[in-house]
Amino acid sequence: MSSIVMYHNPRCSKSRQTLALLQERGIEPHIIEYLTTPPTPAELTQTLAALNMQPQELLRTGEDDYKTLDLANFDGTNDALIELMCAHPKLIERPIVIHGEQAKVGRPPEAVLAIL
Template sequence: MTKIYHNPRCSKSRQALALLEEKNENIEIIEYLKSSPTKAELTELVAMLGISPLDLIRKGEAIYKEEYKGKDLNDEAWIDAMVAHPILIERPVVVKNGKAAIGRPIEKVIDIL
């Protein structure tokens, strides 16, 4: 099963989903703005990506600029911020066989398939 943390309004996310469909992947689509990942799920996702939680934050979002920009938060606090405001989560994120990739650029997704 291949999971995609998906936002249908995002062109990169739609591109990644189309790639998965083209590759005939068995896909679980998680529209994370409708069903926010839990703290445990985000912690696991960050670990699979091999990045810090801050690296998964979309810094161009208004909520980031208004509430978080310039703050020196620990990893747990950044995870909490993404749980509270899932719009902050970078997209798309694809997970397969214990590996994860942010689909920017899309070639990163191909690497884990």
């Protein structure tokens, strides 16, 4: 298994571009299609730490779930938000590439090159 992990959504153009960028460099990451296999709260917490981000920074604010759950007015704990993100994985920004203790969101796709 690759030491590089990618949270991937094959329907997302940025996710596909990021995967292609890695593959062009001979890297075959371990792919996690996070919409079908969402991260656990512990995994997402660890990923957030590697990204050096707060849960709110990883939210996709344009998603219907964001509006339905009224997350613009969320006043709960980070742990509660992480639980929601795992229960509704469409809320998680993509793609995320993890290499060791570091991670980057592939927006733009070239951003992930900083951790390779």
